[in-house]
Amino acid sequence: MSSTVVVTGLGAVTPLGATAAETWQAALAGTPGAHTLDNDWAEKYEIPVDFAATVPAEFTADKLKKVEAKRLDPSSRFALVSAREALADAGLRSEDGTSDLDPERTSVSWATGIGGVWTLLDAWDTLREEGSRRVMPLTVPMLMPNGPAAAIGMDIAARAGVQTVVSACASSTESLGQAYEMISSGRADVVVAGGSESAIHPITLAAFSSMRALSRRTDSPETASRPYDVDRDGFVMGEGSGAVVLESEEHARARGARVYAQLAGWGLSNDSHHITANEPEGVHALRAMRLALQQGGLEPGDLAHVNAHATSTPVGDIPESIAINQLLGGHVDSALVSGTKSMTGHLLGGAGAVEAIFTILALHNRLAPPTINISEVDPKVNLNIVRDTPAELPAGDLAALSNSFGFGGHNAVVAFKTA
Known part of the structure; x- marks a missing residue:
């Protein structure tokens, strides 16, 4: 069990x-x-x-x-x-x-x-x-x-x-x-x-x-x-x-501990495409996200928030945005997407943990943190991005994803639920 x-x-x-x-x-x-x-x-x-x-x-x-x-x-x-x-x-x-x-x-x-x-x-x-x-x-x-x-x-x-x-x-x-x-x-x-x-x-x-x-x-x-x-x-x-x-x-x-959230599941995949570049259509990033939802018993419509890997590179942001869009489908407008590296910078191996904390606190406090410094969204990106100021998450049971992708084609995603 x-x-x-x-x-x-x-x-x-x-x-x-x-x-x-x-x-x-x-x-x-x-x-x-x-x-x-x-x-x-x-x-x-x-x-x-x-x-x-x-x-x-x-x-x-x-x-x-x-x-x-x-x-x-x-x-x-x-x-x-x-x-x-x-x-x-x-x-x-x-x-x-x-x-x-x-x-x-x-x-x-x-x-x-x-x-x-x-x-x-x-x-x-x-x-x-x-x-x-x-x-x-x-x-x-x-x-x-x-x-x-x-x-x-x-x-x-x-x-x-x-x-x-x-x-x-x-x-x-x-x-x-x-x-x-x-x-x-x-x-x-x-x-x-x-x-x-x-x-x-x-x-x-x-x-x-x-x-x-x-x-x-x-x-x-x-x-x-x-x-x-x-x-x-x-x-x-x-x-x-x-x-x-x-x-x-x-x-x-x-022990009567306070619980912030539940770690519902996670997904792991690899692009096997290029040592530094993402697979351009986000196919295997999408697979990691779907695996995280599957293990957590979640559906795309359960997602209220995504903390995206979103590094700010000209090439890297697009495959992930494609993958998130395909994952959400008809629910793309209801999931708030944050790119918190716009504030922290890219912590490399430490990035995913800090962004998981942001995701956990977003669910716990019902607030999605902002993405700063966006003057004009790339027309290739079709996501509901939180810009400049925090956005409220709805009441009820919610779920969120935190995405991380690395050189070597590594894709890792964790899924959280409200406590």
């Missing part, structure tokens, strides 16, 4: 806020997270992009012990801070860091797209400039892609399994799906799921710029991410973390 999976805790560190609540309020206000970077990278390395959506240092200051921060890559720091917030929000972590979690029934399903790139490249600089003896002994565990998952797992003694998903920009949505499977199958009662990324570095900016994936609106960074706009010219790099505490409904009910 499969267990119903519910959401009981949320945590986030993003360009918009130091917590999930702050991030949500900033998103509702249509706050742009992108800004010109305070460094000389563009000039020094001749990078045509000099802006991104970064997490201000004060958002994580004093939230980790000095010894913890020193031994963690920035991606792991974001992960640990957001996971602790989510556990506290779920009532599973006290102020002194203790909890009543059963280690044998607790798991972590975490994700990243790139891993500890800062640690890796800083270590390379140290090796070249100061020699091998100056390379930190903890360099390898800090740069490993499973570093964030391991940090969370050790923090809460999660012995039912600690796993890492690496599937580019679909990573953390897939991590939620894997967590769903663990709880649904009875292998765990509680799973901390999500993803983190800290990859705003000269090498990534240069590489994404070289492939012309990034917006080059250097004169107006705050309006550079503009999903579905006719003049979109690429995505904006972002960083941060999103954590979701998932539980079996029985476990949550037994």
Whole structure:
């Protein structure tokens, strides 16, 4: 007998806020997270992009012990801070860091797209400039892609399994799906799921710029991410973390937990089309969405909201819009579509988790967050896009999707229901 999976805790560190609540309020206000970077990278390395959506240092200051921060890559720091917030929000972590979690029934399903790139490249600089003896002994565990998952797992003694998903920009949505499977199958009662990324570095900016994936609106960074706009010219790099505490409904009910929403199901597919480009008709993205609905016992008409992947790339937005339109059919006008990367930027492997949080809170608060920076919708897009200000969702039982698609053709979708 499969267990119903519910959401009981949320945590986030993003360009918009130091917590999930702050991030949500900033998103509702249509706050742009992108800004010109305070460094000389563009000039020094001749990078045509000099802006991104970064997490201000004060958002994580004093939230980790000095010894913890020193031994963690920035991606792991974001992960640990957001996971602790989510556990506290779920009532599973006290102020002194203790909890009543059963280690044998607790798991972590975490994700990243790139891993500890800062640690890796800083270590390379140290090796070249100061020699091998100056390379930190903890360099390898800090740069490993499973570093964030391991940090969370050790923090809460999660012995039912600690796993890492690496599937580019679909990573953390897939991590939620894997967590769903663990709880649904009875292998765990509680799973901390999500993803983190800290990859705003000269090498990534240069590489994404070289492939012309990034917006080059250097004169107006705050309006550079503009999903579905006719003049979109690429995505904006972002960083941060999103954590979701998932539980079996029985476990949550037994302890009297507040429930935000139900994780009803998820879908996974692959385009097998191109290493970076989406399949142009959205065929396999559509399949992932249909699988999520099918597992959740949902119909397209049940959907009140979709948080779209919507990166703001000239090519990428269209296949997804085609797929969503085909999924909804005659219900296309009743489902409100949001492109929240217009505010957060693209958090790569952490994007899906943060956008799942937006989707959960949209259902919980009956509000769909806005998509900012749209001057004119691309005529190829036929969706009911929420623009500039939040839109109310109707009363009653509702469902919503959160979509993520990544390089390599990865498609991952999670479906939520109102609690």
